[in-house]
Amino acid sequence: MAEQIHWLYRKENRPKLWAIQITILALTLLPGLFIQVHHHFPAERFSLDTSPGFFAWFGFISCAWMVALAKFLGRFIKRDDTYYDA
Amino acid sequence: MLKPALPPMLGVLARPVRETAHRKPIATALTLLALGSLLLWRLFPPGLVMILGAALIPFVTAETRRALVLGLPILTLVLVWLVPADASLSIGFLDARLAPVHATAEGRLFATVFAIMAFAGGLYGLGQARPLEVTATLLYAGSAIGVTFAGDLLTLFIYWELMALGSTTIIFAAGTARARGASLRYLLVHLLGGVVLMAGIVGHLVETGSLALTPLGTDSWPAILILIGFLVNAGAPPLSAWIPDAYPEATPSGMVVLSAFTTKTAVFALLMVFPGTEILIWIGLYMVFYGIIYALLENDMRRILAYSIVNQVGFMVCAIGIGTELALNGAAAHAFAHIIYKALLLMSAGGVLLMTGKRKCTDLGGLFQSMPITAMHGIVGALAISAFPLTSGFVTKSLETSAAADEGLLIVWLLLLAASAGVFLHAGIKFPWFVFFQRDSGLRPAEPPQTMRAAMWLLSGLCILIGVFPGLLYAILPYPVTYRPYTFEHVMTQLQLLLFAGFAFFVMLDQMKRTLTISLDLDWFYRRSFHALGLRLADRVASAHARLEGRARAATARLIDALAAHNGPQGALARTRPTGSMVLWVAIMLGASLLLYIR
Numbered sequence: 001m002a003e004q005i006h007w008l009y010r011k012e013n014r015p016k017l018w019a020i021q022i023t024i025l026a027l028t029l030l031p032g033l034f035i036q037v038h039h040h041f042p043a044e045r046f047s048l049d050t051s052p053g054f055f056a057w058f059g060f061i062s063c064a065w066m067v068a069l070a071k072f073l074g075r076f077i078k079r080d081d082t083y084y085d086a
Numbered sequence: 087m088l089k090p091a092l093p094p095m096l097g098v099l100a101r102p103v104r105e106t107a108h109r110k111p112i113a114t115a116l117t118l119l120a121l122g123s124l125l126l127w128r129l130f131p132p133g134l135v136m137i138l139g140a141a142l143i144p145f146v147t148a149e150t151r152r153a154l155v156l157g158l159p160i161l162t163l164v165l166v167w168l169v170p171a172d173a174s175l176s177i178g179f180l181d182a183r184l185a186p187v188h189a190t191a192e193g194r195l196f197a198t199v200f201a202i203m204a205f206a207g208g209l210y211g212l213g214q215a216r217p218l219e220v221t222a223t224l225l226y227a228g229s230a231i232g233v234t235f236a237g238d239l240l241t242l243f244i245y246w247e248l249m250a251l252g253s254t255t256i257i258f259a260a261g262t263a264r265a266r267g268a269s270l271r272y273l274l275v276h277l278l279g280g281v282v283l284m285a286g287i288v289g290h291l292v293e294t295g296s297l298a299l300t301p302l303g304t305d306s307w308p309a310i311l312i313l314i315g316f317l318v319n320a321g322a323p324p325l326s327a328w329i330p331d332a333y334p335e336a337t338p339s340g341m342v343v344l345s346a347f348t349t350k351t352a353v354f355a356l357l358m359v360f361p362g363t364e365i366l367i368w369i370g371l372y373m374v375f376y377g378i379i380y381a382l383l384e385n386d387m388r389r390i391l392a393y394s395i396v397n398q399v400g401f402m403v404c405a406i407g408i409g410t411e412l413a414l415n416g417a418a419a420h421a422f423a424h425i426i427y428k429a430l431l432l433m434s435a436g437g438v439l440l441m442t443g444k445r446k447c448t449d450l451g452g453l454f455q456s457m458p459i460t461a462m463h464g465i466v467g468a469l470a471i472s473a474f475p476l477t478s479g480f481v482t483k484s485l486e487t488s489a490a491a492d493e494g495l496l497i498v499w500l501l502l503l504a505a506s507a508g509v510f511l512h513a514g515i516k517f518p519w520f521v522f523f524q525r526d527s528g529l530r531p532a533e534p535p536q537t538m539r540a541a542m543w544l545l546s547g548l549c550i551l552i553g554v555f556p557g558l559l560y561a562i563l564p565y566p567v568t569y570r571p572y573t574f575e576h577v578m579t580q581l582q583l584l585l586f587a588g589f590a591f592f593v594m595l596d597q598m599k600r601t602l603t604i605s606l607d608l609d610w611f612y613r614r615s616f617h618a619l620g621l622r623l624a625d626r627v628a629s630a631h632a633r634l635e636g637r638a639r640a641a642t643a644r645l646i647d648a649l650a651a652h653n654g655p656q657g658a659l660a661r662t663r664p665t666g667s668m669v670l671w672v673a674i675m676l677g678a679s680l681l682l683y684i685r
Contacts, residue, residue: 006455006526009526021588021589024585028585035578037575040491041491041496043494054579055503055586057586058503059503059504059582059583059585059587059590060587060590063507063590064593066378066504067382067511067590070379070382071597074603074605077605077606078605078606080603081386083604083606
């Protein structure tokens with residue numbers, strides 16, 4: 001008896017999954033337009049953190065940057081996983 | 087080399103524990119221990135309960151062993167809370183005073199979570215862990231609790247080294263060749279750390295005449311040595327690699343236990359002795375990003391989580407460096423929460439390892455279909471480590487980031503924020519995704535045994551309990567807490583940060599494809615470079631030896647030849663002479679003497 005492919009793995013559901021994710025992301029951004037985030041650094045004249053969506057793009061960019069850095073470092077430090085067994 | 091490692095280990099693990107129906111010894115042992123320690127409760131070091139109990143394990147029946155494994159941590163937990171807040175037992179030793187039972191709020195907090203972990207780890211390993219591992223676990227956990235009640239550096243050191251022995255034995259008990267190698271490397275690193283720590287303690291005693299466990303500056307060499315000794319156990323650079331090298335070679339239950347104690351006692355020691363030491367901020371930040379980058383490159387699921395330990399301890403070390411009351415509360419609370427959710431993550435990973443025998447992300451995937459419970463617990467742990475609202479990470483890690491903001495440390499705050507997103511990236515989403523989802527590997531393992539599931543339920547429950555009722559944890563923190571984690575703004579900004587980090591993960595999924603690789607680390611120096619140097623040295627010594635030996639042989643041969651030339655059969659000294667020539671010589675000598683006399 002062939003097992004049915006779980007709906008998460010079906011090709012036709014891919015776009016739906018992306019749509020759900022993007023909806024959720026939009027929902028988390030929404031309240032930021034109406035409420036004012038407090039200054040974390042009132043004395044340092046740094047006010048970027050109060051702009052709407054700061055945490056969202058900061059999170060995205062720092063992650064993208066870390067993946068890129070890991071990828072770059074990986075070129076130098078990656079070895080076969082039997083490296084130390086020889 | 088890799089191949090034979092796992093199946094025999096699992097075979098040993100799966101060996102059923104013999105059942106016997108003797109209940110008497112449990113009762114006697116437990117009552118004796120309980121009575122003995124309760125009678126002396128003002129003076130009895132709570133850590134000793136498990137250390138003494140560990141000594142019983144090899145001699146009792148399987149039934150009693152189970153009772154001890156579960157009963158001793160509970161008894162310890164009770165004792166931890168019975169020690170009066172101002173208790174300090176003082177014993178004279180040589181010229182110094184030792185304080186083996188010294189109650190502090192920080193110590194009690196750490197001892198509490200250590201006892202909980204000893205119980206949960208014991209429960210998880212019931213029927214799986216061999217007696218050697220169980221014994222080592224109790225010794226290890228008991229010594230960790232001993233550290234938290236140490237009022238002086240010497241007591242701390244003794245428990246510190248006992249922990250190294252216990253943890254090495256846990257790794258060794260996995261029984262594979264890889265585990266044996268890893269346990270020896272682990273022991274070497276910890277012995278090195280121990281020697282540095284001891285040198286610092288002795289220097290400090292000579293300099294100040296005191297062994298008391300009080301905050302030190304970093305203005306003297308002994309204090310710096312003590313700091314280095316502590317940092318080795320915290321997994322700080324340059325010696326971070328021992329964590330991902332050694333822990334993942336332990337058994338599933340072994341690694342759960344290992345993740346809890348060594349690095350967190352180091353956090354405790356730093357918290358007590360070096361609060362507000364600025365260098366710790368930068369060391370902590372290095373550890374935070376080191377953990378993320380290496381975990382992103384890693385393929386072995388338990389090594390991902392091991393790198394993530396370094397990352398999380400980095401947050402705590404950084405907070406200790408900031409050193410305000412809020413920051414120190416944050417470090418302590420984060421350690422408490424971290425021990426629980428990291429153990430939960432490792433229990434989930436350990437369940438997968440036990441049931442599939444596979445540990446690499448490239449071999450796994452799609453397991454949520456046949457292991458939904460294990461997957462769910464893994465996800466709870468992942469949400470907690472990422473600090474999602476309603477989990478323990480959310481209410482503890484935010485104390486640390488707020489402390490950075492309150493001190494006006496803008497760069498530190500931005501880096502911690504980026505790192506918080508990175509935690510979701512490397513552990514919170516990468517671990518569950520590659521193990522339980524991604525592509526379907528076709529594996530359909532069953533759920534792990536019931537005791538393992540029970541341990542996971544316990545810790546999942548704690549992660550959410552602390553997340554929903556943070557007041558329970560805040561009440562036992564070292565300093566009063568006025569911080570409120572649940573504001574609309576905090577929940578919203580945290581969700582933005584994390585969900586967009588998750589978005590980055592899926593957008594860049596192609597960049598994160600797992601490969602059959604490991605990543606070189608500074609342990610390359612002692613595993614490869616020093617090894618190669620050692621081999622070359624051995625070569626040189628061997629060839630020098632061969633040359634010297636050759637010369638000595640040649641000289642001896644020459645001596646023998648010379649002797650043979652003179653004394654051998656043809657030698658001048660050994661030549662036999664014919665009788666005639668003797669007569670001739672006698673005649674000549676007689677003639678000569680006649681001539682002499684005649685004159």
